[in-house]
Amino acid sequence: MGELRSAEIRDSYAALGLEELMDQHIDRLTDSTDPMRPSRLARLTKLYDAFINSVESIKATPPELFRRHDPDRDANTAVE
Numbered sequence: 001m002g003e004l005r006s007a008e009i010r011d012s013y014a015a016l017g018l019e020e021l022m023d024q025h026i027d028r029l030t031d032s033t034d035p036m037r038p039s040r041l042a043r044l045t046k047l048y049d050a051f052i053n054s055v056e057s058i059k060a061t062p063p064e065l066f067r068r069h070d071p072d073r074d075a076n077t078a079v080e
Helices: 002-014 018-030 040-060
Strands: none
Touching: 018 040
């Protein structure tokens, strides 16, 4: 029984072609039909959008709201 089962498994792996593996990989990258497991493209797009929104909100903040450099309390080098 074990020999028969191992032959089945070996044959199933041998039948798996490079094109099929590439198609599976492309599906994992771009297919986002499952909302619980979004594609890598959807996850990267969400991360990129969050990053761009953060940068835009920082740019929109008036400079007066940022505190000035304090050489006594800051770890950065002093401003000359």
